[in-house]
Amino acid sequence: MTDIPVSTGADIFITKFSSYIDLSEQEQQIIEEFTRSSMTFDENQDIILESEKSSSAYLLQSGWAIRYKVVPDGGRQIISFLLPGDIFGFQESLFELSDDSVQALTPVTVHRIPAEKIAEICDNYTNLSLALTWARAREHAILTEHIVRLGRRNAYERLGHLLLELLHRLQLVDKAGQSDYFLPLTQEVLADTLGLSIVHVNRTLRKLRNDHMIELDPKTRRLRILDQEALSDVTGYDQSYLGQKEQPASSIQDAIGPK
Template sequence: MRDGWAIRHKALPDGRRQVVNFVLPGDIIGFYCNLFETADHGVTTLTSVEVASFAPDRIFELFKRFPRLAAALAWSGAKEEAIIAERLLSVGRRTALERTAHLIVELLKRLSLVGLADGGRFILPVTQEILADALGLSIVHINRTLRRLRDIGLIEVAGQQITVNDDKQLSSVGQFDELYLHLIRAPKRLEHALDQAPDRSRAMP
């Protein structure tokens, strides 16, 4: 995903839906689905998007010829899993207020990383229905929860623009611990090991 927003989501036969994760610029999506026979979730764009696609066939070639890239992709996949696991913790054990605060901080951090959040302010191209489906809440309750966050002055909402006024306190409300985002990029050990091992691959494609 080069630019734009999307969501990965799963649904039950009767229409109930769960947003698994938000796909932000810089994220990799649907990579391993090439290894599966069937898709187990859907993807919906929230804005117009710009993607860099990778020919499914070449995924195997990739593992053969570009082990370094393959490792990086595996790393990316592990990060994705960590994010989903944290969301599971949210939905399973955090209250509505905590969940909502946590998600806002998470999005803020992730967007900051790719330069899409400036001074705690970012664009959230998302309806409250989608927020509800991401957090396992009803639309009405998301609405009230956002209002509470506004009332205590932690955030401000103007259309799709969200401003986080006090990210320290918002993080605290959401019991946010950025550990799981694994913001430290590929560890040095990885770089070293890859550089030392005999390698016939060139640069990345």
Template sequence: MSILQSPLTRKLSAFVALSEADLETLARFHRRRRTFLSGHEMIHEGQVNASAYVLAEGWACSFKMLPDGGRQIVDFQVPGDFLGLRSILFRTSDHSIEAVTPIEASEVLASDILDAFSDAPRLATAVLWAASRDEAMVVEHLVNLGRRSAEERMAHFLLELSARLNLVGMGDRTGFDCPLTQYHLADALGLSAVHVNRVLRHLREDGFVTFQKGRVTFDDFGRLTDLAGFDTGYLDQEGPLLR
């Protein structure tokens, strides 16, 4: 895959029109390609001197473990996302990251990021945009957990995934392929797996969305958007701001 076709390039291009120099610097992020099996813990909480990764293929999740063995999934990562960017800036990793599916990712060292910031300021701005966008999503996830009903929570989550995948050419208003299980959804949305099953059934029966056999299909995108109160403004992906 050329750097122009990479999911990360497509994602960052939503914020800044990348120059040839930016693309050359970005290509250096992809030098150390690695593969991981489903279930592999790529970064663990408390790890020192962890690497970060750029996800090229597959899905991952970031999470925190609780003392009782419970797990709160903070977010899911899709192609084009950074994995563990804070882990190379903090002394120790504050969260864990696990491969949800078999994945391909490029290992990124702290020196790669710092050199990019020095050599390509516009690219550095785009990386900062990506990190800020991730923070904005976490804010929405907090609202999801604290103030939205189970149905609204699920609707908002699926619409956000759709928008993120659409940015890298993997989804549209009709739907998207999704490898997540009901247990993943439960750990992300603060629901039990039984409750997740019930919510998905209600949304399907009411003609909003169908999630079956690894595929999310939007049966009525407009009504689902209204149900969730979903506004893509916080994702900030309507086109390059810097040219």
């Protein structure tokens, strides 16, 4: 299962950026440096408390996390998902703005980058700095699409649209097959993401299953999207906002069945 070449954790980030930019040898080494040390968090543990205004950045090596806010009446709105390869905390914690929280959904490992290091990188390494800017812009685009999803789509479209986005984001870092991936989300998490009730998420998932759009095994948590084109059509999904190539086409990757 692990006949993959011995890898430092840096690969995932290099792979991700490579979809947009090629980093120099030296820049790749800088990333590797960061990945030497890491911190881990348990399921449901808070990463970055509000209090900790450390203004450092984090590279997410493995696991899923969410950024969320709570409203006065106790409700929770999930703002975004943090997936392997994502960077976070490098802009929001700098100021007194946005008091949102980050929580691990699964066991998570991250690498910390102190603020000084970020400044140094921006000054001296053009490509890396550009990669950071790209990551920011991409996050911005994802938030934008989330707003459209919440404002102008019904439950069925929201769910399908989100599942497609997650597939394509995971594919970029080789964490998904051609049409399936491990989806560690409870229906409650989906509900709090999509602005729906748990009950209605349940019913909408069933409808997606009945329509042969997806397969989802609640035990293994493996999700398979049966007809991406059809689902994209009915949900109004257009992956161009993720800034990746149309489709990595097939690859040996998929045949092996990536872990």
